[in-house]
Amino acid sequence: MNTSRARIAVLVGVAGLVLMTLVIAPMLMSTFPSILGGSGTMPDCSDSVSEGDEDQSGTASSDIPAEYLELYKEHGKKIGVQWNVLAGVGKRETNHGRSRLPGVQSGTNSAGAAGPMQFLISTWGGKSKIKIPSQFNGYASDGDGDGWADVYNPADAILGAARMLKRNGAPEDLRRALFTYNRAWWYVDQVLALARGYAKDGEVKRPPEADPMCDQTMVDAAQGAVLKKIIDYALAQRGKPYRWGGTGPDAFDCSGVIYMAYRNAGLTIPRTTFVQWPFGVRVKDGDEQPGDLVYFNSGPGTRANSPGHVGLVVSKGKMLEARCTLCGPIKVTSYTNRPGRVGFTRPLDTDSVKKQLERLEQG
Numbered sequence: 001m002n003t004s005r006a007r008i009a010v011l012v013g014v015a016g017l018v019l020m021t022l023v024i025a026p027m028l029m030s031t032f033p034s035i036l037g038g039s040g041t042m043p044d045c046s047d048s049v050s051e052g053d054e055d056q057s058g059t060a061s062s063d064i065p066a067e068y069l070e071l072y073k074e075h076g077k078k079i080g081v082q083w084n085v086l087a088g089v090g091k092r093e094t095n096h097g098r099s100r101l102p103g104v105q106s107g108t109n110s111a112g113a114a115g116p117m118q119f120l121i122s123t124w125g126g127k128s129k130i131k132i133p134s135q136f137n138g139y140a141s142d143g144d145g146d147g148w149a150d151v152y153n154p155a156d157a158i159l160g161a162a163r164m165l166k167r168n169g170a171p172e173d174l175r176r177a178l179f180t181y182n183r184a185w186w187y188v189d190q191v192l193a194l195a196r197g198y199a200k201d202g203e204v205k206r207p208p209e210a211d212p213m214c215d216q217t218m219v220d221a222a223q224g225a226v227l228k229k230i231i232d233y234a235l236a237q238r239g240k241p242y243r244w245g246g247t248g249p250d251a252f253d254c255s256g257v258i259y260m261a262y263r264n265a266g267l268t269i270p271r272t273t274f275v276q277w278p279f280g281v282r283v284k285d286g287d288e289q290p291g292d293l294v295y296f297n298s299g300p301g302t303r304a305n306s307p308g309h310v311g312l313v314v315s316k317g318k319m320l321e322a323r324c325t326l327c328g329p330i331k332v333t334s335y336t337n338r339p340g341r342v343g344f345t346r347p348l349d350t351d352s353v354k355k356q357l358e359r360l361e362q363g
Contacts, residue, residue: 060198079162088194093118115151117161229265280345
């Protein structure tokens with residue numbers, strides 16, 4: 001009798017274990033708990049366009065070369081920007097690479113732009129062709145996986161353009177993103193008109209949100225993990241409001257977001273713009289790198305040789321800034337043609353920060 005009961009108990013236990021396995025196994029396959037070392041559902045970073053993805057108009061099919069149409073869709077999906085907006089840029093800039101004007105196939109045009117998406121070489125990364133991974137400041141991208149970021153390669157250039165639009169407001173604020181790409185409102189209007197013409201329904205719809213893990217950070221392999229923490233923290237504050245004296249987590253002022261970005265990397269620098277300016281090592285115009293600070297004679301309290309506004313350089317010509325209460329949210333903007341710029345400094349080269357870095361390395 002006892003033996004029979006024991007057998008029944010074993011059978012019930014085995015059945016329960018099998019049932020639990022059937023229920024839990026699919027869950028484990030789709031989402032790995034953190035205790036198992038996973039980080040949630042794996043993102044879909046595929047570059048391929050799904051079968052039946054025929055949302056382009058007849059105009060798009062006839063006007064855009066097949067190779068380019070595929071690339072616009074691939075990289076638009078990967079980064080999370082509208083493929084037809086990318087196509088509008090490509091059409092307006094070089095007629096999808098068909099133009100034979102200077103700077104499209106080789107060299108640069110009179111403005112210094114190059115390739116089918118017409119990147120300034122300085123914005124691309126300082127050289128037209130860059131080995132990946134490498135230290136560069138800009139939007140240089142390897143869109144075809146050959147290990148090189150070539151501004152004349154359509155796959156690379158279109159991926160770089162998608163990243164540039166994404167980091168300056170797309171897909172939500174397309175007008176701002178396109179104005180950053182080419183600072184003329186007539187250009188913005190023309191690109192959006194082209195984009196609508198390329199869509200089957202004549203609209204510029206917001207695409208599904210891409211997983212951030214599918215995109216590389218704005219600074220790839222640029223000065224290591226510490227700098228990456230600084231830049232990543234700063235970029236994560238985009239969209240938050242400006243608040244004078246703010247150091248987060250909900251709002252920041254111009255120096256406050258930089259101060260907290262450095263703190264996120266385990267480093268302490270001065271809190272205010274007026275003290276950050278004399279603290280860092282001066283850097284020549286043109287030699288600035290991600291992590292450097294760029295200063296302007298604007299903002300409250302500005303006086304001779306004491307700039308009142310500061311931004312964080314995140315790539316060549318681009319900075320993360322919290323500008324003012326009425327200037328909109330924290331965002332990435334251009335400092336190239338901003339009036340009142342007085343110079344750059346590099347906190348990472350100061351003796352104080354170098355000592356902090358040594359302590360961090362020692363654990």
